[in-house]
Amino acid sequence: MTPEEQLAETVRVEGARVLATLIRTLGSLQRAEDAVQDAAVAALQAWPRDGIPADPRAWLAVTARHKAYDVLRREAARPGKELAAAGGAALVAPDLAPEVLDMVEPESVVRDDLLRLMFTCCHPALAREAQVALALRTLAGLDAGAIARGFLVPEATMAKRLTRARQKIAQARIPYRVPPDAELPARLASVLAVVHLIATESHAPSAGEHLVRVDLEAEAVRLARLLNELMPGEPEVLALLALLLLTAARRPARTDAAGDPVPLAGQDRSVWDQAAIAEASALLAEAVRRSGGVAGPYQLQAHLSACHSTAPSYAGTDWDRVVGLYDLLLSLSANPAVALNRAVAVTERDGPAAGLAALDAITGLARWHLWHAARAEALRRLGDTGQARDALRQALALAPTAPERRLLARRLAEMTSH
Amino acid sequence: MVMALYAALLYMPEGSDWMTPEVRAEHNVFGAAATEVIAGAAALYPTGSATTITVAGGPGGDVMVTDGPYAEAKEILIGLYLLEAADLDEAIGWAARIPTAWRGKVELRPVLPIGHRPF
Numbered sequence A: 001m002t003p004e005e006q007l008a009e010t011v012r013v014e015g016a017r018v019l020a021t022l023i024r025t026l027g028s029l030q031r032a033e034d035a036v037q038d039a040a041v042a043a044l045q046a047w048p049r050d051g052i053p054a055d056p057r058a059w060l061a062v063t064a065r066h067k068a069y070d071v072l073r074r075e076a077a078r079p080g081k082e083l084a085a086a087g088g089a090a091l092v093a094p095d096l097a098p099e100v101l102d103m104v105e106p107e108s109v110v111r112d113d114l115l116r117l118m119f120t121c122c123h124p125a126l127a128r129e130a131q132v133a134l135a136l137r138t139l140a141g142l143d144a145g146a147i148a149r150g151f152l153v154p155e156a157t158m159a160k161r162l163t164r165a166r167q168k169i170a171q172a173r174i175p176y177r178v179p180p181d182a183e184l185p186a187r188l189a190s191v192l193a194v195v196h197l198i199a200t201e202s203h204a205p206s207a208g209e210h211l212v213r214v215d216l217e218a219e220a221v222r223l224a225r226l227l228n229e230l231m232p233g234e235p236e237v238l239a240l241l242a243l244l245l246l247t248a249a250r251r252p253a254r255t256d257a258a259g260d261p262v263p264l265a266g267q268d269r270s271v272w273d274q275a276a277i278a279e280a281s282a283l284l285a286e287a288v289r290r291s292g293g294v295a296g297p298y299q300l301q302a303h304l305s306a307c308h309s310t311a312p313s314y315a316g317t318d319w320d321r322v323v324g325l326y327d328l329l330l331s332l333s334a335n336p337a338v339a340l341n342r343a344v345a346v347t348e349r350d351g352p353a354a355g356l357a358a359l360d361a362i363t364g365l366a367r368w369h370l371w372h373a374a375r376a377e378a379l380r381r382l383g384d385t386g387q388a389r390d391a392l393r394q395a396l397a398l399a400p401t402a403p404e405r406r407l408l409a410r411r412l413a414e415m416t417s418h
Numbered sequence B: 001m002v003m004a005l006y007a008a009l010l011y012m013p014e015g016s017d018w019m020t021p022e023v024r025a026e027h028n029v030f031g032a033a034a035t036e037v038i039a040g041a042a043a044l045y046p047t048g049s050a051t052t053i054t055v056a057g058g059p060g061g062d063v064m065v066t067d068g069p070y071a072e073a074k075e076i077l078i079g080l081y082l083l084e085a086a087d088l089d090e091a092i093g094w095a096a097r098i099p100t101a102w103r104g105k106v107e108l109r110p111v112l113p114i115g116h117r118p119f
Helices: A003-026 A029-050 A056-076 A080-086 A108-123 A130-140 A144-150 A155-172 A181-201 A216-230 A235-251 A276-289 A297-310 A318-332 A336-350 A352-360 A369-380 A387-399 A401-417 B021-033 B088-095
Strands: B004-013 B037-045 B051-055 B061-068 B075-085 B105-110
Touching: A003 A029, A003 A108, A003 A130, A029 A056, A029 A144, A029 A155, A108 A181, A108 A216, A130 A155, A130 A181, A130 A216, A144 A155, A155 B105, A181 A216, A181 A235, A181 A387, A216 A235, A235 A276, A235 A297, A276 A297, A297 A318, A318 A336, A336 A352, A336 A369, A336 B004, A352 A369, A369 A401, A387 A401, B004 B088, B037 B088, B061 B075, B075 B088, B088 B105
Parallel strands: none
Antiparallel strands: B004 B075, B004 B105, B037 B075, B051 B061
16 A cells, blocks of 8 residues: 555544544535545644644544535525534534533544444335445445446445435434334344445456455455454354454455356365454354354354354365255245255265256246356266356346356366367 | 324225225224324215316416226225324324225325424
8 A cells, every 4th residue: 555545544434533533513414525535634734744633533533524614604604594504414402512512522432433333224114225325435435436336336325325324314304313122133234234244236347447446345344344343242243244254355266367267166265365354253152152152143144154154174174064055045945045045055065966956946047147157067066068158148138247157168178078 | 302293194995985884993092092082083075086187288277077086006095193293103103094994005194393393
């Protein structure tokens, strides 16, 4: 990282913490975002000249509060009609008397505000894609352009999504608070789903693909870490962080030099990040201890991922345990993608005939390339090259990305030459 | 705390009768439990009495009057509650207790803070 990037990163990370508190004191997400944005611009001008202050967050917090106060003072001087139009979104009277402007919030207050921000961004009254966008905008400090690149949507689409989400929060009065205990499990599930989605649905950038690298998988790990700090000992939070770390640990092996995906069976296990796997294992063990024998969906997924992370080889994986974990996961909620992965594990445990039967028992996946690819593999092992080729061709026709198509085309070529 | 108004718009499947003694009794249960938040309420006549009016082009444009409700969804609007709640979560909590929440749908719409209570 260059010094400039380091500076921008400090502003981005600390800005989120400043924002969390400012939303509460201003009662408006939009006003708080504007003020933090102004403070960030001021920081990027002042810090290279004067040096990074000893407490960057305090500097940003005080500067943002002054910026917000300036805006409110200007608005107060304007005629009533204009004020109503501009300030209709403000929920609580701004607590910005001059003597509190230079106050620095204690860490415990900032933590509470960050948790409020997490739950507000992931409020069920917002669409999932809006939750994801808001979380990345506010908690990760990414701008609309960066989020748009991460999800391969036009920047204008992402900007509109963020604007609508802010309006919904202001107009419907989505409260800025951590939900009461009775609602917490359901609301926490929404927060976990958003963080998980950021890791799984984002587009992993390959080197040189974008001018600015947007590493949303790393952002998801950071958000999961933050959540684990804010809600220590929560079993599903521990499990989600473990799951994300286990997935990230395979990153060096997940793609080849051309950026094409490498399936688990073909990955070079020697380049997996063992430190991350060790950290994840400890987190998962704590999740098990704290969950009282009732494993949630993220714990089951983390166990599954850990099965692979600790196996000596693909063939040496404990497939019986893998199938059992998929059975438990399916008992929580019927999900064709999980059923597909289970069928692949059945192929490894019981052979291709059993695997093919399990695959054919799943309905509703005929439009999914991975189902056809899994069928092709089971058929190939059964020696039915003709049907295997047909299945691969169908997978090829349905595969959504170029790297996946290249992988399937290679397999098809290998099968044809044999 | 300044309270906000929420309109709870009630939907039931087409062909439903929302004036049966059973349904009315359920609304009475809700009404008795929610006296502190109900700022106003209205049950509507069946959709046969509905008229849809559209204006073409904009203000002052041609007025078109058609018989029947505008909505083409499977549910039809059957009435509304105006809920006065501190925030959306509180309003959702009350909306979930409206009988229509299980007989159809309840749509919560924040009401613009213009003027005073309509009732």
